[in-house]
Amino acid sequence: MAVAAQYYLLLSAAIFCIGLFGVLTRRNALIFLMSVELMLNAANINFVAFSLQHGNLTGQVFALFGMAIAAAEVAVGIGIILVLYRNFSDVDVTKATTMRW
Amino acid sequence: MVDPTWLATAPALAFGAAALVLLLADSIDPDTTNTTVLGGIAVAGSLGSLAAAVYLLYGGVGIPTGEGGSGPAVLFGGQLVVDQMALFFMTIVASVTALVTLASMDYVREHAYQAEFYSLVLLSATGMSLLSAANSLATGFVAFELVSLPSYALVAFLKKNRGSVEAGLKYFLIGAVSSSVLAYGISLVYAATGVMRFDAVATAIQSGTVQTVVDGSIEAQASGASVQMSILGVGIVMIIGGLAFKMAAVPFHFWAPEAYEGAPAPISAFLSSASKAAGFVIAFRAFAVAFPIGALAETGGAVDWFVVFQVLAIATMFIGNFAAATQETVKRMLAYSSVGHAGYVLIGLAALTATGDGMALSMSAGMAHLLVYGFMNTGAFLFIALAEYWGVGRRFEDYNGLGKQAPVACAAMTVFLFSLAGLPIGGGFFSKFYLFQATLNVSAWSLAAALVINSALSLFYYSRVVKAMWIEEPTGERTIESYPTGLYTAIVAAAVITVLLIPGFGYVSEVAFRAVELL
Numbered sequence: 001m002a003v004a005a006q007y008y009l010l011l012s013a014a015i016f017c018i019g020l021f022g023v024l025t026r027r028n029a030l031i032f033l034m035s036v037e038l039m040l041n042a043a044n045i046n047f048v049a050f051s052l053q054h055g056n057l058t059g060q061v062f063a064l065f066g067m068a069i070a071a072a073e074v075a076v077g078i079g080i081i082l083v084l085y086r087n088f089s090d091v092d093v094t095k096a097t098t099m100r101w
Numbered sequence: 102m103v104d105p106t107w108l109a110t111a112p113a114l115a116f117g118a119a120a121l122v123l124l125l126a127d128s129i130d131p132d133t134t135n136t137t138v139l140g141g142i143a144v145a146g147s148l149g150s151l152a153a154a155v156y157l158l159y160g161g162v163g164i165p166t167g168e169g170g171s172g173p174a175v176l177f178g179g180q181l182v183v184d185q186m187a188l189f190f191m192t193i194v195a196s197v198t199a200l201v202t203l204a205s206m207d208y209v210r211e212h213a214y215q216a217e218f219y220s221l222v223l224l225s226a227t228g229m230s231l232l233s234a235a236n237s238l239a240t241g242f243v244a245f246e247l248v249s250l251p252s253y254a255l256v257a258f259l260k261k262n263r264g265s266v267e268a269g270l271k272y273f274l275i276g277a278v279s280s281s282v283l284a285y286g287i288s289l290v291y292a293a294t295g296v297m298r299f300d301a302v303a304t305a306i307q308s309g310t311v312q313t314v315v316d317g318s319i320e321a322q323a324s325g326a327s328v329q330m331s332i333l334g335v336g337i338v339m340i341i342g343g344l345a346f347k348m349a350a351v352p353f354h355f356w357a358p359e360a361y362e363g364a365p366a367p368i369s370a371f372l373s374s375a376s377k378a379a380g381f382v383i384a385f386r387a388f389a390v391a392f393p394i395g396a397l398a399e400t401g402g403a404v405d406w407f408v409v410f411q412v413l414a415i416a417t418m419f420i421g422n423f424a425a426a427t428q429e430t431v432k433r434m435l436a437y438s439s440v441g442h443a444g445y446v447l448i449g450l451a452a453l454t455a456t457g458d459g460m461a462l463s464m465s466a467g468m469a470h471l472l473v474y475g476f477m478n479t480g481a482f483l484f485i486a487l488a489e490y491w492g493v494g495r496r497f498e499d500y501n502g503l504g505k506q507a508p509v510a511c512a513a514m515t516v517f518l519f520s521l522a523g524l525p526i527g528g529g530f531f532s533k534f535y536l537f538q539a540t541l542n543v544s545a546w547s548l549a550a551a552l553v554i555n556s557a558l559s560l561f562y563y564s565r566v567v568k569a570m571w572i573e574e575p576t577g578e579r580t581i582e583s584y585p586t587g588l589y590t591a592i593v594a595a596a597v598i599t600v601l602l603i604p605g606f607g608y609v610s611e612v613a614f615r616a617v618e619l620l
Contacts, residue, residue, distance in 0.1 A: 009292065009332070016285055023278055032274060039281035046288035054295040054322065056313045059288075062239050062297065066284060069246045073277055076250050080257050080269050087266045093274065096267040 008049035016042035029081045029091040033074060040070045109162055109174030109183040111153035112191040113230035119146020120223035127216030134215060140206035143219035147202050150230065151195035158188040163619060178317040179298050182236040185616035189468060190233035190382040193475045197375040198226040200591045204483045205367045207490060207585035218258060222371060225251040229379035238287045238297040241383050248379050249276050252372055256364040268363025275346065275356040283343025289336030293329045295322055299391035307396045334404040337392055341409055347380030350447060351417040354440045361436035366489050370482030373439040374475045381446055381471060385464055388450055389620050395457040410451040415551045417444030422555040426562045430495040432485050434562055438521065439478060441555060445536055446470050448548055452539045463539035465613035470536055472609055473528035473602050480595030481517040484510060487588045491581050497565050502575030510589065511570045513596035518563040520599050523556040528602025535610055
């Protein structure tokens with residue numbers, strides 16, 4: 001194999017952490033959604049890379065499922081952000097605080 | 102064997118079929134608000150699922166043929182396995198869904214999007230049923246998302262209600278992060294072991310070599326690569342994190358009080374009972390089958406996950422119950438108490454020893470508690486739905502004197518609350534006692550102490566509601582104009598079953614114990 005498996009792990013871990021950082025620091029719900037996509041796709045990198053490494057297709061199949069689920073998740077998420085905008089006139093996730101924590 | 106084999110998934114298929122029928126009915130007549138028809142289809146689907154689950158459970162699916170059963174139904178090369186444990190949880194899910202859909206008939210009567218409401222509930226229930234039977238990380242993840250996605254939409258269902266939208270947003274954001282953590286954890290387990298089927302993962306851990314599944318049978322990989330225990334360990338911890346979200350366990354519980362408070366009350370009942378049970382069933386199966394603690398300890402111990410669960414269980418019990426004790430509104434109190442109950446059920450995965458002793462007892466105690474909890478907690482939230490229907494306020498004081506105006510519903514609520522606290526007025530006493538036994542069995546004193554202390558504390562805040570309903574005098578004018586049939590039927594049915602679970606508990610715990618043994 002051209003690239004050793006641990007470099008794929010490093011890449012995916014880096015992307016996962018970038019996504020997690022975005023989730024924890026960004027206030028805009030749409031950027032939040034993008035960060036979650038990064039985290040999901042980090043998992044997909046692992047799946048595809050180790051599918052090649054192990055020589056079976058299980059990981060690639062999971063990556064396909066993962067992409068479909070990510071698309072469904074975004075569809076629901078955009079819907080919720082849309083009603084958020086209608087009710088609070090903003091997509092800032094820290095503005096919606098009618099209930100206390 | 103059930104013939105054809107796919108019929109063993111009938112409990113999930115019934116939900117899915119009813120959801121599709123609802124969508125069909127909605128496309129024929131998009132403007133209909135005929136609750137009787139739409140709600141009727143949903144209730145019929147749930148009862149069909151319940152009947153199928155109970156029939157298969159009694160029919161011995163999952164019990165070995167040598168003992169008079171018909172063996173587990175294995176589908177899709179072992180991706181789905183319908184056994185006693187799957188059917189036990191399918192029964193819980195179907196019962197809760199039946200109660201919730203019945204109660205919703207009054208709650209959403211005036212609403213314009215009823216068909217969508219019911220079909221989302223049923224699709225989510227389909228996911229829960231499938232999750233009970235999932236025997237691989239792949240099917241588990243897909244079913245997990247099928248549970249989550251409709252429930253995000255359901256929490257935000259009251260589009261013009263700011264509380265509901267805010268709850269939906271928080272639930273969605275935390276849920277999306279958790280499912281990506283879960284997906285990443287699964288990818289690491291796959292990277293380490295090369296397989297996703299639970300039994301194959303266990304083989305990989307036991308043998309220490311990467312496995313592959315060929316034509317449904319597990320084989321060692323030709324290259325003979327060994328399992329990287331450190332990667333596996335990180336993967337297992339991330340899977341625990343992802344699942345802890347669905348169970349509403351600390352530290353992933355932040356969404357729970359918000360989502361349960363803001364959501365329409367029947368949906369709160371649905372999420373806090375059925376969705377929680379679904380989170381636990383996949384955890385039970387994954388950790389009993391795929392990550393056997395004994396083998397993990399022998400092969401160098403990637404992670405002693407039962408210690409992680411012990412910490413989670415104790416933290417969840419204390420934080421849930423102490424937060425519940427300080428609440429001013431009844432619904433939020435119940436939401437936190439539901440977090441606390443997740444802690445009790447976590448004992449099922451925590452009261453073990455390093456060699457895996459005590460698993461059958463503790464896990465079956467957790468399952469039995471989930472069943473009893475399914476009825477008493479659903480009932481309690483449906484009573485809140487009834488109070489919202491009447492326009493009673495949200496605070497404890499607003500419930501003052503309600504016992505005089507609605508004695509039947511308040512008597513049922515009293516049963517639910519005392520049973521939740523663990524008094525022997527409902528099945529809750531026995532399930533907590535069984536959990537207590539499981540902790541003593543493996544000398545897990547800290548878990549036993551946490552269970553007793555928190556049950557005693559919970560009696561304090563549950564009895565505040567009871568005191569308000571029966572002893573206090575009503576403060577303001579309140580007139581109750583109608584007594585909705587659907588809600589009342591659901592609440593009374595839940596109360597009757599909660600009480601019947603006192604004599605029936607021996608049987609339930611036997612079935613649960615057998616189911617864990619057969620895993």
